[in-house]
Amino acid sequence: MSTASQTTPANLVVRDLRVAYRSTGGGAILAADGVSLSLRSGEVLGLVGESGCGKTTVARAITGLVTPEQGEIELDGARLARRSRAQRRAIQLVFQDPFASLNPRRTVRSVLAELLKVHALADGAQRERRCVELMELVGLPAGALDRLPAAFSGGQRQRIAIARAIAVQPRLIVADEPMSALDVSVGAAILALFERLRSDLGLGLLLISHNLAVVAAICDHVAVMYLGRVVETGPRGDVFADPRHPYTRALLDAAPRLRRDRAEGPRLREETPPPGTRPSGCAFHDRCPRAEEICRRDAPVLAAVQGQPGRLAACHFSHEQHRGGRPR
Amino acid sequence: MSPAALEVRDLMLSAGDHHRRWPLVDGVSFSVDAGHSIGIVGESGCGKSLTLRAIMALTPGAIAIDAGTVLLGGEEIPLRGRRIRATRRGRMSMVFQDPQSSLDPVHSAGAQVAEIARRVRGLPRAAAWTRAIELLDLVGIRDAPRRAHDYPHQLSGGMRQRVMIAMAVASEPQVLLCDEPTTALDVTVQAQVLDLLDALRIQLRLALVFVSHDLAVVGSICEQVAVMYAGRFVECGPTLEVLARPRHPYTLGLRQAVVDADDGGRLPRAIAGELPDPSARPPGCPFHPRCDFADDACVQAAVELAVVGDDERRAVACLHSELVPAP
Numbered sequence: 001m002s003t004a005s006q007t008t009p010a011n012l013v014v015r016d017l018r019v020a021y022r023s024t025g026g027g028a029i030l031a032a033d034g035v036s037l038s039l040r041s042g043e044v045l046g047l048v049g050e051s052g053c054g055k056t057t058v059a060r061a062i063t064g065l066v067t068p069e070q071g072e073i074e075l076d077g078a079r080l081a082r083r084s085r086a087q088r089r090a091i092q093l094v095f096q097d098p099f100a101s102l103n104p105r106r107t108v109r110s111v112l113a114e115l116l117k118v119h120a121l122a123d124g125a126q127r128e129r130r131c132v133e134l135m136e137l138v139g140l141p142a143g144a145l146d147r148l149p150a151a152f153s154g155g156q157r158q159r160i161a162i163a164r165a166i167a168v169q170p171r172l173i174v175a176d177e178p179m180s181a182l183d184v185s186v187g188a189a190i191l192a193l194f195e196r197l198r199s200d201l202g203l204g205l206l207l208i209s210h211n212l213a214v215v216a217a218i219c220d221h222v223a224v225m226y227l228g229r230v231v232e233t234g235p236r237g238d239v240f241a242d243p244r245h246p247y248t249r250a251l252l253d254a255a256p257r258l259r260r261d262r263a264e265g266p267r268l269r270e271e272t273p274p275p276g277t278r279p280s281g282c283a284f285h286d287r288c289p290r291a292e293e294i295c296r297r298d299a300p301v302l303a304a305v306q307g308q309p310g311r312l313a314a315c316h317f318s319h320e321q322h323r324g325g326r327p328r
Numbered sequence: 329m330s331p332a333a334l335e336v337r338d339l340m341l342s343a344g345d346h347h348r349r350w351p352l353v354d355g356v357s358f359s360v361d362a363g364h365s366i367g368i369v370g371e372s373g374c375g376k377s378l379t380l381r382a383i384m385a386l387t388p389g390a391i392a393i394d395a396g397t398v399l400l401g402g403e404e405i406p407l408r409g410r411r412i413r414a415t416r417r418g419r420m421s422m423v424f425q426d427p428q429s430s431l432d433p434v435h436s437a438g439a440q441v442a443e444i445a446r447r448v449r450g451l452p453r454a455a456a457w458t459r460a461i462e463l464l465d466l467v468g469i470r471d472a473p474r475r476a477h478d479y480p481h482q483l484s485g486g487m488r489q490r491v492m493i494a495m496a497v498a499s500e501p502q503v504l505l506c507d508e509p510t511t512a513l514d515v516t517v518q519a520q521v522l523d524l525l526d527a528l529r530i531q532l533r534l535a536l537v538f539v540s541h542d543l544a545v546v547g548s549i550c551e552q553v554a555v556m557y558a559g560r561f562v563e564c565g566p567t568l569e570v571l572a573r574p575r576h577p578y579t580l581g582l583r584q585a586v587v588d589a590d591d592g593g594r595l596p597r598a599i600a601g602e603l604p605d606p607s608a609r610p611p612g613c614p615f616h617p618r619c620d621f622a623d624d625a626c627v628q629a630a631v632e633l634a635v636v637g638d639d640e641r642r643a644v645a646c647l648h649s650e651l652v653p654a655p
Contacts, residue, residue: 050514051485153602154372183371183541185585189598210514213589217596254519255589256544258571267523268516270470271484 012039012062012091012172012204017071019057029276031057032068033228037206039221041171044198044205046215046236048251049225052272055208058225059174062206063093075171089119092165096177098157102149108135108160109145115167130167137200138163138193155186162193172204173197179214191218212248213255216240224248227272227283230302234311242321244305244313246290249322282316290317331402332359333535334383334420334503339396341375341382343606350607352391353379354559360552362502365529365536367550367567369543369582371603375559376539380505383537384422385412401502418448420503421496425511427488431480437491438464438476444498463494468524486517493524497532504528506538510545522549543579544586547571552641555579558604558614561633565642575636575644575652577619583655613646621648 019032032054039045047055060066062073064083073080080087095101103111112131116122122130132142138159149157158178165173175194179187195218197203209215215222216236223233224247232245243249250268269287273279279286285295294316305311306319341353353375360366368376381387383398385407393407405415424430432440441460445451451459457476464472467490480488489509496504506525510518526549529536540546546553547567554564555578563576574580581599588594601618604610613631616622625647633645646652 050516155602184543184596185371185541185582185599188585188587188596191587192595192598195595210516211587212515213587216589217587217594251516252589254516255587256515256518256522256542256548257589258544258547258583258586267520271486271517274484 011041011074011076012037012206013072013074014038014058014062015072015074017058017061017073018069019054019061019066020069023276027276030228030278031275032061035071035225035228035230037223037230037233039172039204039206041204042198042202043221044194044207044219046212046219046222047206047208047225048210048212048215048222050210050251050272052227052275053225054228055225056176057228059093059176059206059208063091063174064088065093085119089168090171092168092170092173094158094161094165094173094175094178097181098154098161099181101161102157104149107146107148108163111160111164112145112167115164119168121168134163134167137166137197139189153186154182155189158182158186158190159193162190162197166197166201166203170203172206174206174208176208177210178207180209187214194218211255212240212251224251227278229283229314230312231284231315232311232313233302234305234308234313238308238311244308244311244318244320244322245284245315246288246317246322247284250287250289282314290320290322292316331399333362333364333401334537335359335397335399335402336379336383337397337399339379339382339398340394341378341387341396342392342394343390348607349392350609351394351559352606353382356396356556356559356561358552358554358561358564360503360535360537362535363530363533364552365526365538365550366552366554367538367540367546368554368556369540369546370556371541373603373606374556376556377507379556380422380507380537380539382407384420384505385416386422418499419501420505421499421501422505422507423489423492423496423509425508427485427492427512428480430492431488433480436477436479437483437494441476441491441494441498444495448499460494460498463498464491466497466528467491467494468520469494484517485513486521489513489517489521490524493521493528497528497534500532501534503535503537506536508540509538511540511542518545525549542586543571543582544588555582558609559606560614560645561643562615562646563644564633565639569639569642573654575642575649576615576646577621577648577652578615580652580655581618621646621651623648 014037017032017035020028020030023029035058049055061068116127135142140159179190219236222236222239223230226247232248281297282295282300285291300314300316302312302314305313337357339353339356342349342351344350356379370376398405400419438460441463442456445459446456461472461476469475469490510521538550550567553567553570554561557578563579584597587596610617612627616626631645633643635643
């Protein structure tokens with residue numbers, strides 16, 4: 001088994017991605033509207049936002065499960081349009097709910113062995129060895145191979161789903177809320193596993209979550225989405241310490257914390273507008289504590305944040321710090 | 329002193345077959361006063377939801393209630409039998425984890441709230457509808473007179489959970505049991521729902537029992553906390569004290585597993601191993617196979633919950649609680 005393919009850079013570039021779904025009324029809902037992202041191999045990019053912001057749609061477009069209307073997805077400089085088998089192999093998806101993503105009638109071994117066979121990655125004794133090796137990589141005993149998903153807990157199932165994803169030696173894993181269906185203590189172990197796979201296999205990881213704190217624990221870069229668009233992006237530490245979009249600030253303040261009675265920041269009012277509706281100007285203005293007249297009128301563009309290299313924010317006030325109500 | 333709004337004494341639940349039985353909830357006791365809150369926290373399968381269901385008399389048939397007393401405002405209520413509904417009606421309510429499957433898809437949100445006001449509180453139809461709109465407004469649904477006509481599928485996850493809470497308080501209960509009510513929600517909506525429950529607790533003088541696997545969530549809403557492991561409370565006390573200085577290794581583990589927004593960039597630590605199967609609990613302290621501090625004594629005998637320090641509410645079930653480091 002050559003691991004060379006796993007160590008070369010997997011430069012994922014998403015440019016101006018636009019995905020629309022047809023709605024029952026005959027209209028179209030823009031789930032992703034001009035999303036651009038990039039990710040180097042061995043890096044973790046966190047994609048954060050509330051339900052309905054389009055983060056899962058972006059994941060599905062990157063893995064080829066939905067066809068974008070517009071925009072380009074490139075892996076290692078090659079444009080992914082009609083994907084070859086090798087290209088499909090290169091990007092793997094881990095789903096949120098490990099109780100729904102595994103076939104209850106198939107043993108772990110049969111799932112993994114089939115992948116190795118179909119993609120001609122290993123045969124005979126080699127296939128057997130590789131199955132055991134995959135179990136080791138995700139922290140399960142080799143004895144687990146001959147059992148059905150029902151024999152496993154949620155955390156163990158998620159490990160099996162991850163083994164399935166890495167079995168085909170992908171360049172990039174897209175994990176869509178991989179901890180949301182799990183207990184906090186189990187979710188922590190899954191995060192640690194991703195962290196190890198990233199450093200051991202040099203995998204790129206796109207981690208999707210509604211919780212910015214979770215993403216901040218392992219990501220190198222963060223992109224925050226609101227209503228189909230990226231509103232802030234940059235290196236993890238910078239975005240976390242000094243968010244330049246009020247929405248990022250609000251997401252940070254909403255995460256429960258241990259060292260105080262309750263989070264002090266102002267709560268986000270209401271919820272995201274229903275799909276298909278988009279407020280005028282800055283789409284966030286009706287929930288934003290900082291909004292002024294200009295926000296209701298003009299939509300801000302995603303632009304470089306003054307004096308902060310590598311950071312972009314779509315806010316008329318991105319030159320300000322958004323401290324929320326909490327002293328830092 | 330008036331009796332606690334809810335008191336549970338020595339609750340024991342078990343499962344099994346003709347040959348062998350094993351405990352699922354093993355001697356749980358706690359109490360909560362009107363206008364106050366307690367959280368029960370632990371991993372899936374520790375018995376926390378089952379405890380709530382037993383209080384609400386909703387345990388599945390395969391689970392036996394072996395012992396235990398539940399007192400509502402000082403009065404004992406039965407845990408099984410024909411009078412379980414009559415003794416709870418209008419006095420305690422429960423909010424479940426998944427609002428999608430708890431709401432009836434063929435009735436409007438307002439009709440479902442009004443039905444409770446009508447049946448439990450005996451309001452006439454028109455008055456019940458008015459009351460439903462008041463309640464939907466109370467739980468923070470904007471434009472309630474119009475949204476009351478919406479069906480569950482027209483509402484977001486957060487709105488549905490607000491409707492569930494409106495239904496729960498429509499019967500004007502003294503006790504509100506919450507079983508992971510925010511687990512299915514985004515963090516932003518979770519924060520809103522926690523604020524709402526906290527406000528209702530104070531405004532309606534509810535005794536709130538809140539169950540979650542997330543210590544940070546419990547920490548942000550409950551005054552008291554009980555940490556549950558393998559069917560027992562292993563640590564309890566005022567939430568801020570327990571969070572600041574856990575005395576049980578399991579509490580420390582739960583605390584380190586939380587991704588803390590104040591600690592951006594720290595990788596959370598998982599607790600090694602898994603919760604034991606209730607039918608095959610290890611001898612002695614059930615946490616010993618996963619515990620960093622365990623020695624022979626922990627394997628030999630189970631440890632009872634005992635008060636530590638001056639505060640009689642602060643108790644821990646660990647032989648080596650003095651070894652547990654500050655987080």
